[in-house]
Amino acid sequence: MTAKLDRHAEQLSALGHPVRLAILRFVVQGGPEGTTAGDIQGRVKMPASTLSHHLKRLVDAGMLTSRGEANYHYYAPDFRALRMLTDYLWEDCCKRGGEGCC
Amino acid sequence: MTAKLDRHAEQLSALGHPVRLAILRFVVQGGPEGTTAGDIQGRVKMPASTLSHHLKRLVDAGMLTSRGEANYHYYAPDFRALRMLTDYLWEDCCKRGGEGCC
DNA sequence: CACCTGCTTCGATAATTGTAGAAGTAGAGC
DNA sequence: GCTCTACTTCTACAATTATCGAAGCAGGTG
Numbered sequence: 471m472t473a474k475l476d477r478h479a480e481q482l483s484a485l486g487h488p489v490r491l492a493i494l495r496f497v498v499q500g501g502p503e504g505t506t507a508g509d510i511q512g513r514v515k516m517p518a519s520t521l522s523h524h525l526k527r528l529v530d531a532g533m534l535t536s537r538g539e540a541n542y543h544y545y546a547p548d549f550r551a552l553r554m555l556t557d558y559l560w561e562d563c564c565k566r567g568g569e570g571c572c
Numbered sequence: 573m574t575a576k577l578d579r580h581a582e583q584l585s586a587l588g589h590p591v592r593l594a595i596l597r598f599v600v601q602g603g604p605e606g607t608t609a610g611d612i613q614g615r616v617k618m619p620a621s622t623l624s625h626h627l628k629r630l631v632d633a634g635m636l637t638s639r640g641e642a643n644y645h646y647y648a649p650d651f652r653a654l655r656m657l658t659d660y661l662w663e664d665c666c667k668r669g670g671e672g673c674c
Numbered sequence: 675c676a677c678c679t680g681c682t683t684c685g686a687t688a689a690t691t692g693t694a695g696a697a698g699t700a701g702a703g704c
Numbered sequence: 705g706c707t708c709t710a711c712t713t714c715t716a717c718a719a720t721t722a723t724c725g726a727a728g729c730a731g732g733t734g
Contacts, residue, residue, distance in 0.1 A: 472590075475597075479590040485661070486585025487692085488578050494661070495577075501666040507711060517694050522712055524692090541701045541710050549674065556658040559587070559596070564603040572651065589722085609681060619724050624682055626722090643680050643731045676734095683728070690721070698713070704706090 477532075478558050481551070484531035489514055490524050494533060497547050504537065504544030579634075580660050583653070586633035591616055592626045596635060599649050606639065606646030 485491050496513050497505050511521050525545060528534045533552065534545045563572040587593050598615050599607050613623050627647060630636045635654065636647045665674040 475593055476590050479588055479593045481588075482584050482593065483588025486581055486583075486588040488574075488581040489692095491577055491581045491584065495663070498662070499664045499666065500668045505668075508709095511711095518711065519695075519713080520693055523694095526712085527691095538700085538711090543711060552661060556661060559654060559658060560600070561597070562601045564601065566602045591722095610679095613681095620681065621683080621725075622723055625724095628682085629721095640681090640730085645681060678733080679731090681729090684726085686723105686725095688721100688723080690719105692719070693717085695716095696714085699711085701709090703708080 474558075478555055481531045481533055481555050484527050484533055487524070489516070489521075490528055493521075493524060494528060494547070497534060497545050498552070500546075502546055502549070504535075504546035507543045507545065510545065576660075580657055583633045583635055583657050586629050586635055589626070591618070592630055595623075595626060596630060596649070599636060599647050600654070602648075604648055604651070606637075606648035609645045609647065612647065 485494060492514055493510055496510060500509075507518075507521065507525065510525070511518060514521065525534070525536070529536050529545075533548055533555075535548055537544045537546070560572055587596060594616055595612055598612060602611075609620075609623065609627065612627070613620060616623065627636070627638070631638050631647075634650055635657075637650055639646045639648070662674055
């Protein structure tokens, strides 16, 4: 019970940084095929080491998956995880009274 | 453009802590009337000062609104902000190619 | 008008997170 | 097998965030 909450908090925390949120959106917009680290760097403009740290955080949180192909690294969104996360926020909305909210 | 991203990152960051996520869900489940700080404390079990700090963070991020009535403080969810936030994550999904994801 | 309740604000300390240069690695090409 | 590209990992320092006791404050109540 708490485990699920902690996991979702970790995911939200991973998204709770301007650079990582920009990365996630860019990768989401790029679709299931994935986007290379280089393309992401071209978008967010920062040292590779810093970018890599942020990408690792997103992968660890389960928001992105990564796959290496030749010497490129592709990052793809985990749509299922993202959907579960957004749904979680609305779960049991107003069950303790009230209405007309969701 | 970046302002909106920064704002949403701030909101996600506010939700990215187990205690605050638990608070938000509890308040969301409590409906539009709001939930008192005392009721929230009964749920999350922690010193009042720490709780108050977390509540302030959620209000500052615009996820909750607060209202004082007698000597109780009511916290209510900002459903509009929450909806905009969850929608934002999916905005322009796959517009750079790919399909079958959203 | 003391004084109690229900919370917030202050202040200090501990813990986590962000940043980026330098060094390391895996694969492609000559 | 050297070298270049495309990243990642290491390391260290800076900045932010979390926690909670103590003090403060705005209503109510006797």
